[in-house]
Amino acid sequence: MRKGLFYILFGQSVFMLSGYILHISIGRSLGPELYGIFGILTAFLFMLERLFFGSISKGVTKFVIENKEASRSIINYAIKIQSFFSLVIFFVFYIWAKQIAMLMGDLSLTVYFQILTFLIMISGFYIIYLAALNGIEAFDKQAIIWVAYSVARILLVVLLIKAGYSLKGTVLGLLFAGILCLLISQYYCRPLMGRGTFDKKGLISYSSKVLAFTFATLLIMNIDLISIKIILKDALATGFYTAALNLARIPTLIAFPLSIVLFPLIIKSISDNDTERAIDYINNTLRYLLLFLVPFAIIINATSHNLIILIYGSIYSSATSGLSILVFGMTFITISIVMNTIILAVCKLSWIILFNFLLVFLDVILNFIFINKYGMIGAAIATTIIGLVSSIFSLYYVFRNFSFRIGWTSFINILLSSVIIYFIARSYPISGILLLPSYLVLYTIYFIILFLFKEINSRDIRMLKRAPFVSHAIGKDILAE
Numbered sequence: 322m323r324k325g326l327f328y329i330l331f332g333q334s335v336f337m338l339s340g341y342i343l344h345i346s347i348g349r350s351l352g353p354e355l356y357g358i359f360g361i362l363t364a365f366l367f368m369l370e371r372l373f374f375g376s377i378s379k380g381v382t383k384f385v386i387e388n389k390e391a392s393r394s395i396i397n398y399a400i401k402i403q404s405f406f407s408l409v410i411f412f413v414f415y416i417w418a419k420q421i422a423m424l425m426g427d428l429s430l431t432v433y434f435q436i437l438t439f440l441i442m443i444s445g446f447y448i449i450y451l452a453a454l455n456g457i458e459a460f461d462k463q464a465i466i467w468v469a470y471s472v473a474r475i476l477l478v479v480l481l482i483k484a485g486y487s488l489k490g491t492v493l494g495l496l497f498a499g500i501l502c503l504l505i506s507q508y509y510c511r512p513l514m515g516r517g518t519f520d521k522k523g524l525i526s527y528s529s530k531v532l533a534f535t536f537a538t539l540l541i542m543n544i545d546l547i548s549i550k551i552i553l554k555d556a557l558a559t560g561f562y563t564a565a566l567n568l569a570r571i572p573t574l575i576a577f578p579l580s581i582v583l584f585p586l587i588i589k590s591i592s593d594n595d596t597e598r599a600i601d602y603i604n605n606t607l608r609y610l611l612l613f614l615v616p617f618a619i620i621i622n623a624t625s626h627n628l629i630i631l632i633y634g635s636i637y638s639s640a641t642s643g644l645s646i647l648v649f650g651m652t653f654i655t656i657s658i659v660m661n662t663i664i665l666a667v668c669k670l671s672w673i674i675l676f677n678f679l680l681v682f683l684d685v686i687l688n689f690i691f692i693n694k695y696g697m698i699g700a701a702i703a704t705t706i707i708g709l710v711s712s713i714f715s716l717y718y719v720f721r722n723f724s725f726r727i728g729w730t731s732f733i734n735i736l737l738s739s740v741i742i743y744f745i746a747r748s749y750p751i752s753g754i755l756l757l758p759s760y761l762v763l764y765t766i767y768f769i770i771l772f773l774f775k776e777i778n779s780r781d782i783r784m785l786k787r788a789p790f791v792s793h794a795i796g797k798d799i800l801a802e
Contacts, residue, residue, distance in 0.1 A: 332464030337574045339471035343478060344567045347491055348633050353560030355488050357550075360563025361425060362433055362492065364546050368539040369410070370444045372532065377402055378452035379665060380528035382584065384519055385456025391517035392453060396510065398521060399449045402528075407442040414438040425547075426554040436492045443499040450506035453513060462509040469505055474498035530670045537677035538661065541684055541707055542654060545700035548688040557639075558697050564633050565643035565701070568621070572614050572655040579606065580662040587666035600723050603663060607716075608728055610656060611735050616767045618652040619739040620760060621645075623746035627756050639697075646701035653708030660715035663723075673718055680707055734776040742767045 344363075348356040381399050385392050414421070415438040422430035447466075454463050477497050481490025546566055550559050583606060590599035621628065625645040629637050664673055684707045691699025742763045751759045771777045 328460035328464040332460075332467035334574065335464075336467040336471045339475050341567065341571075343475055343491075344563075345632055346475075346479065347482075348560075348564055348567075348637070350482055351488060351491075353564075353636060354556040355560075357556050357558075357560030357563055358427070358430060358433065358488060359491060360546060360559060360566070361430070361550055362437055364543045365414075365434075366437060366441060366444075366495075368543050369441045370448065372535050372539060377406075377528045377532070378448045379531045379584070380524045381449055381452040382456045383527065384524055385453055388517070388519050389457060390515045391519045392457065392513040392515040394516045395519055395524070396449065396453050396513060398524070399452075400446065402525070403445045403449055407445055410441050410445070411438055414441065425550050427550075427556070433488065433492055436489070436496060440492070440496045440499050443496070443503050447499070447503040447506045450503075450510045453510055454506070457513065459509065466502055466505050466509070470498055470502040473501050530674065531665060534661070534665070534670055534674045534677060537674065537681050538658070540681045541677070541704075541711065544681070544684045544688055545704045548685070548692055549697060549700050552689065552692045553696065561637060561640040562643055562697050562700060564629065564637045565640040565647050565697075566651075568628065568632065568644055569647040569651040571621075572617060572652050573658070575610065575613065576655040576658040579610075579659055583659065583662050584666055587663055596723070599663075603719060603723060604728070606659060607656075608731055610659060611732060612771075614652050614655060615735050616739040616742060616764065618648050619743045620746055620763055621648040623743050624750070624756060624759075627750065627752040631753065631756050643697050643701045646698065646705055650701065650705030650708040653705065653712040657708065657711040657715045660712070660719050663719050664715065667722060673715070676714055677711070680711055683707065683710075731776060734771060734774045738767050738770040738774065738776075741770055 344359075347359055351359070377399050381395055384395050388395070415435050418431045418434035418438070419428065421434055422428050451463055451466060454460075454466075474495055478491045478494030481494045484490065486493065546559070546562055549555070549562050553559075583602065586602055587599055590596070590602065622645045625648070626638065626641040629640050629644060633640070661673070664670065684703060687703035687706060688700055691703045693699070695702065745766065746759075746763055768777060
């Protein structure tokens with residue numbers, strides 16, 4: 322199990338890292354205006370990919386875990402459902418591409434949305450195969466697919482940009498990489514030949530609920546960027562906000578792989594009626610999330626100006642204020658994503674689906690008010706408010722269902738240590754390439770302070786020596802001690 326968790330974390334880390342490399346290279350190569358358009362396109366791609374990943378694919382993983390003997394039947398049925406969704410996607414994004422572009426206030430987006438249509442359709446299919454591999458715990462194969470896709474999309478996008486295809490080349494590069502991912506995932510799923518009966522209505526019912534839940538969550542994560550484009554109709558502001566959003570989303574590097582790991586563990590614990598083990602998973606997960614995310618948000622806030630200039634260049638300096646606020650919003654959303662994974666596993670979705678759609682409604686209103694009043698910074702404020710409310714509600718919902726113990730002492734220690742390194746970062750500002758190693762120094766000071774507060778204990782040190790922190794933070798070795 323430990324090795325499998327490492328494969329997942331490694332594959333997802335490479336995938337996320339390649340995305341950041343891609344964003345930075347495109348931002349520097351194409352400039353703020355074209356990068357802003359790329360940001361809009363990837364926002365739609367991100368929403369729909371995560372929608373597929375969080376809906377029918379979650380159902381595939383859950384049902385394959387519970388009924389491996391019917392794995393091929395489950396895959397085939399999910400492919401049929403996905404074929405229907407693909408027709409809907411084609412109709413909306415290809416046929417109505419011009420109307421969507423007009424809504425965005427930029428007719429040049431039409432051709433990009435049409436190319437993007439095919440990538441979205443392909444993504445919907447390979448995500449099902451990845452979900453089936455997750456259900457049979459073929460973590461090494463999942464990692465290979467993620468790494469292959471990551472390398473392919475960087476190489477293809479860079480080559481097509483160099484060949485003079487500009488922004489169109491980036492979308493085509495992503496499309497070709499998606500085709501490669503589909504072919505590899507199909508190949509790895511060929512041994513899954515189990516045919517049998519399973520609860521088709523149950524799969525549809527569960528997937529439909531997760532679809533609604535995921536749709537609302539993804540809107541919350543992307544309404545701000547889309548609202549800037551619609552309300553301000555300013556390509557430069559959209560490009561600046563895309564840069565800020567891309568850096569602020571770094572905490573999700575932890576959230577998405579951790580969710581992939583946590584989801585089957587919680588399902589297994591619940592199916593075994595082992596509530597205590599599920600509670601231990603939740604406690605350890607939440608503590609380590611706070612341990613790493615709180616200082617990250619504080620450090621990025623303290624160094625946002627120099628970080629933006631280092632990563633994107635001085636032309637993007639206007640993104641500084643947005644990043645300094647948005648990093649807190651994305652940190653709250655990251656906590657919410659992980660807690661929501663637990664809620665998905667226990668299938669108690671009705672109230673939280675309703676709440677998330679209420680948040681979407683509130684998010685639209687806040688973005689409209691704040692963007693008109695404060696511009697780009699207003700979108701960051703709206704996202705941060707919504708992220709805070711979402712994280713509080715998801716924590717309460719999980720607490721109500723599991724009665725897990727909130728470590729208030731740990732939270733206070735983490736917050737105080739983070740405040741101390743904030744003042745250090747502000748007192749001794751560092752710019753240029755030395756900024757990155759300075760983060761390592763700040764984190765080292767942070768962990769020393771935690772050790773002095775007796776927050777870091779011998780068990781934490783032993784865990785860090787053995788393997789990547791996530792696998793033991795929620796794994797059996799911790800529970801056994």
